[in-house]
Amino acid sequence: MTVRDESNGAEHVDCDDALAEIYLLLDKECTPERDAELRRHIEDCPPCLEEYGIDEQIKQLLARKCGGEHAPAELKSRLKASIRNTVAQRSGTTVSETHVVIERTTEPPTA
Numbered sequence: 001m002t003v004r005d006e007s008n009g010a011e012h013v014d015c016d017d018a019l020a021e022i023y024l025l026l027d028k029e030c031t032p033e034r035d036a037e038l039r040r041h042i043e044d045c046p047p048c049l050e051e052y053g054i055d056e057q058i059k060q061l062l063a064r065k066c067g068g069e070h071a072p073a074e075l076k077s078r079l080k081a082s083i084r085n086t087v088a089q090r091s092g093t094t095v096s097e098t099h100v101v102i103e104r105t106t107e108p109p110t111a
Helices: 015-020 022-026 032-044 046-066 073-091
Strands: 002-005 010-013
Touching: 010 032, 015 022, 015 032, 015 046, 015 073, 022 032, 022 046, 032 046
Parallel strands: none
Antiparallel strands: 002 010
């Protein structure tokens, strides 16, 4: 639930909302305004900041290990449905469309 703080006009995001939308934030699928609201909450909330960091590392690990490979269409479809259901359950928000992007990153060789 997002609550407007009338004293300064800012939106207040609770932990449930922030955690439900972490992957939308990581995938840059939020509006600029929502991105700013979520980031303000995460920066001021150590438990949410920790979860954000863990999820960010998981996303980077998956990109490194799975990057460049194309997932089967059926898997993409199941993932999209699962993401929509999880977001809806956690925040009551309905996601009408989800894009899955897998990027390949290269790391310099270690000596």
